[in-house]
Every structure is written in structure tokens, then in C-alpha cells.
Amino acid sequence: MNALLVAEDVAVFSGERLVQPTTLSLLPGRPLTILGESGSGKSLLAQAIMGTLPRGLRAEGVATIDGRRLPLSSGAGHRPLWGRILGLLPQEPWLALDPTMGARAQVAEGYRHVRGLDARDARRRAQADLDSLGLAMAGSKLPSELSGGMAQRVAFAAARAGGARILIADEPTKGLDVMRRDDVAALLMREVGEGAGLLTITHDLALARRLGGEVAVMLDGVIVERGPTEKVLTNPGHEYTRRLIAADPAVWSGRPGAPAAGAAVLEAARLGKTRGGHRLFADRDFSIARGEIVGITGPSGSGKSTFGDVLLGLIEPDVGFVRRAAGIAPVRYQKIYQDPPSAFPPRVTLRRAIDDLVRRHGLDAGRIAPLLDRLRLSAALLDRRPSEVSGGELQRLALLRVLLLDPAFLFADEPTSRLDLITQQEIVELLAEVARERDCAVLLVSHDTELVEKVCHRRIRLGEEAPG
Amino acid sequence: MGPVSRIPVSRILGYRLFQALLVAVTVGLLTFVMVRSLPGDMAYRIAAGRYGYDMVSSDAANAVRAELGLGGGGAAALALWFLDLFRLDFGESVISGRPVLEEIRHQLGHTVGLSVAAILLSVLLGPPLGIAAGLRPGGALDRGLLVAASMLRALPHFVVGLILIMLVSAGLGILPAAGHGGTENLVLPALTLALGLGAVSARVARDAMVQVAASPYYAFGRVKGLSEARVFLRHGLRNVSVPVVTYLGVQFVGLIEGVVVVESLFAWPGIGHALVHAIFSRDVPVIQGTALVMGMMFVLLNAAVDLACLWLDPRKQAS
Numbered sequence: 001m002n003a004l005l006v007a008e009d010v011a012v013f014s015g016e017r018l019v020q021p022t023t024l025s026l027l028p029g030r031p032l033t034i035l036g037e038s039g040s041g042k043s044l045l046a047q048a049i050m051g052t053l054p055r056g057l058r059a060e061g062v063a064t065i066d067g068r069r070l071p072l073s074s075g076a077g078h079r080p081l082w083g084r085i086l087g088l089l090p091q092e093p094w095l096a097l098d099p100t101m102g103a104r105a106q107v108a109e110g111y112r113h114v115r116g117l118d119a120r121d122a123r124r125r126a127q128a129d130l131d132s133l134g135l136a137m138a139g140s141k142l143p144s145e146l147s148g149g150m151a152q153r154v155a156f157a158a159a160r161a162g163g164a165r166i167l168i169a170d171e172p173t174k175g176l177d178v179m180r181r182d183d184v185a186a187l188l189m190r191e192v193g194e195g196a197g198l199l200t201i202t203h204d205l206a207l208a209r210r211l212g213g214e215v216a217v218m219l220d221g222v223i224v225e226r227g228p229t230e231k232v233l234t235n236p237g238h239e240y241t242r243r244l245i246a247a248d249p250a251v252w253s254g255r256p257g258a259p260a261a262g263a264a265v266l267e268a269a270r271l272g273k274t275r276g277g278h279r280l281f282a283d284r285d286f287s288i289a290r291g292e293i294v295g296i297t298g299p300s301g302s303g304k305s306t307f308g309d310v311l312l313g314l315i316e317p318d319v320g321f322v323r324r325a326a327g328i329a330p331v332r333y334q335k336i337y338q339d340p341p342s343a344f345p346p347r348v349t350l351r352r353a354i355d356d357l358v359r360r361h362g363l364d365a366g367r368i369a370p371l372l373d374r375l376r377l378s379a380a381l382l383d384r385r386p387s388e389v390s391g392g393e394l395q396r397l398a399l400l401r402v403l404l405l406d407p408a409f410l411f412a413d414e415p416t417s418r419l420d421l422i423t424q425q426e427i428v429e430l431l432a433e434v435a436r437e438r439d440c441a442v443l444l445v446s447h448d449t450e451l452v453e454k455v456c457h458r459r460i461r462l463g464e465e466a467p468g
Numbered sequence: 469m470g471p472v473s474r475i476p477v478s479r480i481l482g483y484r485l486f487q488a489l490l491v492a493v494t495v496g497l498l499t500f501v502m503v504r505s506l507p508g509d510m511a512y513r514i515a516a517g518r519y520g521y522d523m524v525s526s527d528a529a530n531a532v533r534a535e536l537g538l539g540g541g542g543a544a545a546l547a548l549w550f551l552d553l554f555r556l557d558f559g560e561s562v563i564s565g566r567p568v569l570e571e572i573r574h575q576l577g578h579t580v581g582l583s584v585a586a587i588l589l590s591v592l593l594g595p596p597l598g599i600a601a602g603l604r605p606g607g608a609l610d611r612g613l614l615v616a617a618s619m620l621r622a623l624p625h626f627v628v629g630l631i632l633i634m635l636v637s638a639g640l641g642i643l644p645a646a647g648h649g650g651t652e653n654l655v656l657p658a659l660t661l662a663l664g665l666g667a668v669s670a671r672v673a674r675d676a677m678v679q680v681a682a683s684p685y686y687a688f689g690r691v692k693g694l695s696e697a698r699v700f701l702r703h704g705l706r707n708v709s710v711p712v713v714t715y716l717g718v719q720f721v722g723l724i725e726g727v728v729v730v731e732s733l734f735a736w737p738g739i740g741h742a743l744v745h746a747i748f749s750r751d752v753p754v755i756q757g758t759a760l761v762m763g764m765m766f767v768l769l770n771a772a773v774d775l776a777c778l779w780l781d782p783r784k785q786a787s
Contacts, residue, residue, distance in 0.1 A: 052691060083693015096688040098703045100710070100782055109702060114693035142782055155688070162693040 003064075004028055004166050004197035005049070010061035010072060012044045012053065012221075019045050019221040021061065026166065026197040031188070031213035033200045033229065035244070037420035038391060041221035042201045043170055049199075050088060050168050051078025065166070083114045087164030089188075091171045093155035097143040103154045104130060104139035110161025129157040133187075149180040156187055166197040173204050174418070178449060179299055185210040203420040205248050209233060217241045247421040249451035256432065256457060262290030264325060265408045265441045266311060266333070271320035273306055280306055281462055284320070288409065288441045293432060295452030295459045296445045302463025304445045308335070308411040311443065325408075331361060334407040336431075338414040340394035344386035350397055351382035354404070363404050371400050375430060392423035396430065403434060409441045417447065428455055476778055476785065484771040491763040492553065499756045500546050503747075510750045517563040517749025549756060558760075559753035561746075568757040572739060576761060579727055579738030583765075585654055586661035586723065587716075594666030595673040595712050602677025602708075603700075613670060620667035625729045629660040646735040657734040661726045665719050672715045676708045683707075710781045717773035724762050 005026040012019035019041040026032055036042040048059035051070070059072040066085045070077045078086070090096035097106055104126050112122035130139055133153040143151055152172070160167065169188060173181040185207055192198050192213075200211060208215050208229055216226035217238065225238040236242045245251065264287050272282040280303025288294055296304045309315040311322055312333055324333065337343040345353055358365050372379055375396045381389050389397070395415060402410060412431060416424035428444075432455050435442045446452050452459050504510075511533040516524045518532070552559055558568035601610040620628065636643050636656060643652055680686055681704065689699040728740035735741070739758045746754035778784050 050691070052687070079690075082691045086691075088688075088691040090684060090688050090691075092684065095684040098685045098689070098707065100706050100780075101703070102782070109694065109698075110692050113695075113698050113702075144783060158688070158692060164693075 002028075004066070005199070006064040007049050008062045008064075010045060010048050010059065010063070012041065012048050013058045013060070014056055017221065018057070019048070022223055024216065024223075026199055028165075028195045028197055029192055031192050031198040031200060031211045033202060033208045033211055033213065033215045034218055034223075035202060035205070035208050035215055036218035037203055037244075037422060040218045042218045045218070046168055046170055046199060046201045048072055050086060051075065051082075052088070083110060083162030083164060085164055085166060087159045087162065087167045089159045089167060089169040089172050090155055091174055093151040094143060094146075094148060096155050097146075097151060097158070099143050102140045102142060103135065103146065106154065107157045107161050110158060110163075114162035126157070126161065129161065130154070133157060148176065149183060152176070152180065152184060153187065156184075160191070165195070167191055167199070169198065169200045169202075171202055172200065173202065173207050176447070178206075178447065181207060182210065205233065205245065205421065206250075217244065244421060247425040249425075249448055249454055252425070252451075252454040256293070256455065262292070262439065264289050265328065266322065266324055268311060268322040269320055271307070271310060271317045271322070273303065273310060273315070273318050275303070275306065282319075286311065286460075288443060290408070290441055291436060291439045292458075293435055293442045293444060293456045295456035296443065296462060297447065297449050297452050297459060298462035299447070304447075304462050305338075305413050307460075307462060308413055308443055308445055312409075312411050328408045331405055332408040334402040334405055334410050336395075336398055336402060336410065336412040336415045338417055340391055340398050340418075341386050343398055344394065346386055349383055349385055350389070353386075354382065354397075354401060357401060357404060361405065367404060368400070371403055374434075375400055376426075390423075391419050392427065395419060395423075395427050399427070399430065399434070403438070406438070407440050409443070410435070411443045411445075413445050414447065415444075416451075424451075431455075477775065480771065480774045480778065484767055484774070487770075488764060488767045491767055492760060493550075495759045495763045496546070496549060496553065496756055499759050500549070500752065503750060503752050503755060506750070513748070513750040514563065517751060545752075549753070553760075558757040561751055561754050563746075563749050563751050563754075568753045571742065571754065572757050572761055575737060575739040575742045575758075578736060579731070579740060580765075582654065582657055582661070582731070582736060582738055583723060583727060585658035586665065586726075589658055589662035590665035590669060590719075591716075593662060594669035595708075597666075598670035598673030598712075599677045599704075599708060601670070602674040603681060605674075605678050610674065613674065617667040617671050620663050625660055625664060625726045626733055628663055629657070629730055629733045632656050632660055646733075653734075653736075657730045657736050660730050660733075661723060664726060665723060668719060668722075669712060669715060673708060673712045676711045677704070680704055680707045706780060710777060713773060713776050713780060717770045720766055720769045720773075724766055727762075 003025040007025070008023050009021040010019065010023070011017060011021045022045060024032065034042045034045065044053065044057065047053045048061070049063050049072075051072075053059055053075065059075065061072050063070045063072055065081055068077075068081070082088075097103070104123065107129055108122040108126035111117045111125045112119060115122075117125065127136075127139055130136060133156070135150060135153055135157075138146060138150055138154070143154075146154065167188070172184050172188070176184065181204065188198055188200065188211060198211070198213075200207070202208060212229050214226065215229040215232050216223045217232065217240065218224070219240045225232060225236065225241050232241065233245065236245060266286075266288050268284070268286040271284040271286065273280045284307070296307060298304050306315060310317045312335055313322065314335075324330075344350065354368065355365070357363070358368075369379065377393065377396055377400065381393060381397070386394055415431065416427050419427065428451065431442065431444070434440070444452065444456060509529065511529040512524060515528040515532045519528060549559065558572070560567050561571060564571070597609070597613055601607070601613045604610060623631075633656065643655055646653075686699060686703055689703045690696070694702065727738065728743060730736070731738045731740035732744050739761060743755065743758040743762075745751075746758065
């Protein structure tokens with residue numbers, strides 16, 4: 001069988017070497033998955049092969065694509081292949097779609113301007129693609145009117161409309177719930193079944209398992225282990241692969257014991273909320289006690305975050321009421337945000353951000369050092385800006401920031417959905433430990449049912465009947 | 469582009485109509501109060517406007533005072549003005565004695581001609597240069613444009629106008645410095661206004677282009693296989709236009725303010741020019757009339773911008 005794509009000795013530099021020379025080849029019908037944490041260099045490797053490295057980075061090595069040899073050091077020669085031979089399924093499809101253009105037009109332009117069909121045929125083919133993806137009615141909708149799953153499918157159709165037979169999927173399941181993740185896997189496998197080449201970059205073990213084929217595990221710019229997916233993931237040879245597999249919520253040790261019966265810190269009755277004509281939840285009663293961890297699961301768009309925001313008082317419910325326990329300062333009801341970089345002021349150092357909080361609320365600055373130790377953070381991090389620390393570190397700093405306020409109720413809104421597996425386990429374990437130590441109630445929103453099952457005392461499901 | 473739905477259109481027009489009413493009340497009230505509180509004897513100023521400064525005597529001033537009832541309370545005069553406004557009667561000029569509406573109609577044509585020329589010129593100059601700069605941020609054009617735009621923005625209209633007169637009329641001798649008549653008279657005043665407007669819209673377009681070109685959907689357009697020109701036409705142009713056109717609405721304040729200065733500088737017989745003269749001679753009905761028309765122009769232009777944005781941006785049609 002002839003390889004669709006061969007990459008030889010591909011390395012990436014920005015001053016120092018970020019990806020060590022790596023060789024791989026892609027066969028039709030046999031998916032290759034590169035598995036690794038954020039910062040491992042897996043995306044850079046794919047970008048070097050694809051010819052989309054950001055400015056300031058330099059590649060070395062040679063890629064042979066569709067019989068053409070492309071020296072990667074020049075960074076040129078890829079453009080004629082894009083769309084026609086090489087297709088890229090983007091991260092965060094919602095952002096990759098033009099916000100002012102209807103879904104069908106974004107797919108049709110591949111047929112019209114890349115394949116050269118006339119406008120009518122292009123439109124027809126685009127509509128047929130949407131039909132086959134279950135998006136028959138979405139043709140004239142704008143990206144803002146599509147759910148995350150629908151946007152994913154539109155982006156998929158748009159990426160392959162130009163006729164690309166090699167698909168590169170960069171974190172295609174980032175932020176998606178389990179159901180959507182399986183949809184994406186099925187979509188990719190459909191292409192593979194038709195003889196396409198598929199290179200997937202992911203940190204998602206479940207996706208790698210579903211895709212099968214070959215897997216290469218990457219750590220610090222080096223592929224530490226590779227082989228048939230089935231074999232590598234059931235019988236890992238490298239220490240790091242073992243750690244990665246152990247960090248999967250599916251294999252975490254069992255659920256916590258019952259919490260010590262405590263007084264309720266927050267109660268709500270008959271809550272209802274409608275958004276954009278869509279009923280998110282209705283007639284919900286809720287109560288949470290000190291030291292209790294409650295999980296909320298449900299597909300994206302089901303109102304999980306809204307439910308938490310209503311409980312915190314950030315959003316008014318349409319009906320029903322929320323009552324906080326008497327005698328607890330309002331500032332002790334706190335939230336941990338999904339995207340840590342956007343929860344910190346970008347242009348000041350972390351020390352300054354935390355000092356401002358200490359001053360504003362008259363807190364004891366002496367508590368910062370022990371908390372840093374407790375959260376396994378180095379004090380040197382405080383002199384950096386939010387963009388200069390990793391996502392996992394920043395989320396722990398966000399945890400430190402709320403812990404300074406001694407929270408009685410903490411709403412953690414998808415706190416790990418943008419972090420990789422090993423970091424996710426660290427953060428979630430820390431969160432659970434700290435809640436136990438300080439007798440704090442935690443409401444944890446997650447799209448990952450396994451994770452919630454493992455750390456929460458009980459679980460609330462939202463919007464199970466509604467399609468994403 | 470989907471069909472423009474009815475509801476946003478009527479909402480926009482309704483809101484702007486309400487704004488127009490508010491403008492009418494505010495303008496009427498403010499011009500009245502401000503003219504009354506200007507220093508100097510109003511009757512003298514009006515008499516000077518009618519008969520010339522050399523011919524003014526206290527008899528003439530007293531005659532004016534008696535004729536116009538200037539000694540009486542202001543409230544009655546103001547109430548009368550509003551009452552007449554409802555009948556679309558702007559009153560008569562206290563200087564020329566001709567109906568204000570007639571004077572304005574004549575001058576408005578000139579002002580609209582000048583404004584339209586200025587806007588068109590600024591749209592041809594500013595956004596295209598800004599977009600070209602934004603496609604290569606940090607390049608020679610981008611840096612040059614930043615300097616030019618900052619300078620033009622910092623200079624008031626009368627300085628820009630004077631520089632143009634000195635360079636083009638006095639220096640090169642190709643265009644008349646002032647006056648009214650053919651196209652050649654229109655070029656310099658329109659350019660003076662357009663440079664000020666274009667300097668800012670170029671910066672807005674440049675920033676919008678940088679942002680759009682760095683967006684994931686622009687990058688996705690490229691890897692879909694579209695050529696650079698095609699990506700720009702299909703995914704760049706409209707996304708850049710929305711903020712630029714919105715900003716044009718904000719600029720119209722500057723345009724109307726500029727019209728007053730530029731018309732006086734180039735002796736262009738529009739309403740800005742007329743307004744300055746009316747203020748000198750305390751011709752209250754003309755001041756109120758021109759200020760009102762200028763206010764209405766502003767509301768009208770903004771309504772046009774709203775409709776253009778609605779047409780450009782399908783997200784607004786959907787909501």
C-alpha cells in the first residue's frame with residue numbers, strides 16, 4: 001500500500017528545538033493519532049507538515065505529499081495542496097466559521113472555488129453534504145445559530161469540500177461532550193472507510209481508542225512510544241503512557257464516601273429559565289450542604305452553566321428563588337471559570353492581581369505562601385503574567401484566588417475542559433481535597449460523565465432529552 | 469445575503485424618529501437660550517445685520533426692539549417657535565425678512581452637495597488604504613499611514629484647509645481658493661473634510677482588517693484551498709465593513725462640525741456658512757432653523773448607516 005503522506009525528520013524550532021526530528025507516514029484507511037498533553041509539540045508537528053506554522057517558528061525536514069516532495073524549511077509549496085489534497089479540520093469549529101456567512105455557502109465555496117464547479121452545482125453538492133450529516137435544515141443558518149455539534153459538522157463538510165483525501169484533525173473533540181465526541185469519531189471513520197488518510201492530534205484517549213489504527217504518544221517534542229492503538233493503550237510500554245492512561249477519569253478510583261451531614265449553604269426552589277426561546281430547565285429544586293460536591297452533567301447548550309450562574313445570583317431565574325444560608329458573607333459564594341486566561345487581567349502580573357484582591361477585601365497576605373505550597377505552585381510564578389504560565393498552573397492560581405476568600409460555596413464551571421488529562425486529574429483532585437478540608441460546598445459542571453461519577457457525591461442531569 | 473426582515477427595519481426607523489423629535493426639542497431650546505445669553509445688545513446686532521454696522525443708531529435699534537418684541541419675555545417667543553414648528557413654519561429671517569425655510573432650502577442643497585462629495589472622497593481614501601495597511605501590519609504603508617492619519621486628525625479643519633489653499637491654489641495655482649460654481653470649487657473644501665474623516669476611518673479599517681486577518685475563520689478559508697484574493701473577498705471584506713460602516717455613523721458629528729468651518733473658510737454658500745452669519749447678527753429664527761436641519765441631517769445619516777449595517781451583517785437580520 002502506498003503512503004499518502006510521508007514526513008521525514010520533521011523538527012520545529014523557535015530559537016530552541018520544540019519538536020525533535022520525527023518521521024511518520026500515513027496510509028489510506030489506517031488512521032494515525034498523535035496523543036499528548038498541551039505543550040507536548042503535537043500540534044506543532046501537524047502544523048509543520050500542513051504548512052501552517054505560526055510566524056516566528058521554523059521547521060526542518062521533508063514531507064512527501066501526493067508524490068510531491070516539500071522541503072519544510074522553506075515553508076512554501078503547501079498552498080496548492082490545501083483543500084485539494086490536504087484538508088484541515090479546525091479546532092473550535094465555531095470560531096473557524098465565518099460569523100457573517102450561512103452554513104451552506106461556507107461549504108459550497110470549496111466546490112465552487114477549489115473544485116471549479118459552477119455556482120448551482122456547488123450549491124447542490126453542499127446541500128447534499130449537509131443532508132448526509134443531518135443538517136438538511138441548517139443551510140442558511142449562521143454559525144451563531146448552530147450548536148457546537150452542528151458547527152463541528154459544518155466545518156467538517158467545509159474542510160473536505162475541496163476534495164482533500166488527507167485529513168488532519170487538530171483536537172477535534174476539544175470542549176465537546178461524550179455524545180458529540182462519538183459523533184466526531186464516527187464522522188472521521190467514515191472518511192477513513194472511503195480510503196482517506198487521517199492524522200488526528202488529540203489529548204483524548206477515548207477518541208484515540210475509537211479511531212483505532214496507529215497511535216504515537218508525544219512528550220516534550222519527542223514521540224516516546226508508537227504502535228497499534230489497541231496494543232499501546234492496553235499494554236503501554238512507556239512510563240508516560242501509563243500515567244496518561246491512569247489519568248483518564250474512566251479508571252480513577254471510585255466515588256467518594258458520603259459527606260458529613262452539614263447545614264445547607266444554599267437552597268433553591270422551582271427554578272426555571274428560558275433562553276433564546278429554548279427552555280433550559282424548569283421546576284428544579286436544589287440544595288447543597290457544607291462539604292458536599294454535586295456534579296451537573298448534560299450535553300452542551302443544556303443550561304449547565306446557566307444553572308450554576310442562577311444559583312450564584314449572576315443570572316436572574318425566570319421563576320423560582322435562591323436562598324443563601326444566613327450569616328455567610330456574600331463574597332464567600334465564588335466561581336471558578338472554564339477558561340483561566342480570560343479570568344485574569346492579561347497585562348498585570350499574577351502577584352499584582354492577587355495583591356489587589358488581598359487589599360480590596362482586607363485579607364491576610366500571609367495565607368498566600370501556605371496556599372501556594374498546598375496547591376503545589378512555585379512562588380516564582382507570581383511574577384509572570386497570565387499568558388506566561390501553563391493552563392493548569394493558571395487554573396490552580398484561580399483556585400488559590402478563591403480560596404483566599406474562604407468560600408462556603410464554590411461553583412466550578414467546566415474547570416478542566418481546556419486542560420489535558422494529567423493536569424485535569426490534578427486540578428479535580430485538589431478541588432475535592434480542598435473542599436473536604438475547608439468544608440466548602442462545590443458545584444461541579446462537566447460534560448464528562450465519568451469524571452463527575454468519580455468525584456461527586458451526587459449528580460444532576462440537565463437537558464438529557466434535548467438534542468445538542 | 470438573506471432578505472431583510474421587517475421588524476428590525478421598523479425598529480430602527482421608529483427609534484430614529486423618536487431621536488429626531490428629541491433633537492428638535494433640544495435644538496430649539498438650546499439655540500434660543502444660548503443666543504439670548506450671548507453678550508451685547510441683540511437689537512443692535514440685528515439692526516447692524518439689516519442696515520450695516522455704519523448705519524446703526526439707537527433709533528434703529530429701538531425700532532427693531534419694538535418690531536420684534538425683544539423687550540418682552542423669551543418664553544412666549546420660544547413657545548411660538550415650537551407652535552410654528554408643528555405647522556412646519558420656521559418663521560422669517562429678522563434680517564432679510566424672507567422665510568427661513570426658503571433660505572435653508574437654497575443653502576441646504578449646497579451643503580448636501582459638499583457633504584456627499586466629502587463622504588464619498590473619504591470612503592474612497594480611508595478604508596481602502598486602511599485595509600491595505602491592515603493586510604500587512606507593521607509594513608511601510610501601515611507605518612506611513614499611522615503618521616499621516618495622526619497628523620491629519622490632530623490638525624483642525626481650518627488648518628488643513630489653509631494648507632491646501634496654500635499648496636494647491638497659491639502654490640500650484642490649479643484650483644480656486646474659494647467661491648462657488650463649478651466642480652473645481654468643490655474639490656478643495658470636500659478634500660479638507662474628507663482628509664479629516666478618512667484619517668480616522670482608515671485607522672478603524674486597518675484595525676478591523678488586522679483582527680479579521682488573524683481570525684480562525686480567515687485561516688480556515690486559506691486551508692480550505694481558497695486563494696488569498698478569494699479569502700479576502702469572501703471572508704474579509706464583509707467582516708471588515710461592519711465596524712467601518714458603523715464607525716461612519718459616529719464620524720458624521722465631525723462632518724457637521726467641519727461643514728461650518730470649511731464652508732466659511734472656502735466661502736461656500738451652504739448652511740454652515742449661513743449659520744455663522746446668522747449667529748453674528750443674532751438672527752434667531754435662522755439659527756434655530758439651520759441648527760434644526762443640521763440635527764435632522766445627522767439623524768437621517770445615522771438611520772442610513774443603521775440600515776446599511778443591517779443589510780451588511782446577517783447576524784443583525786437574524787436577531
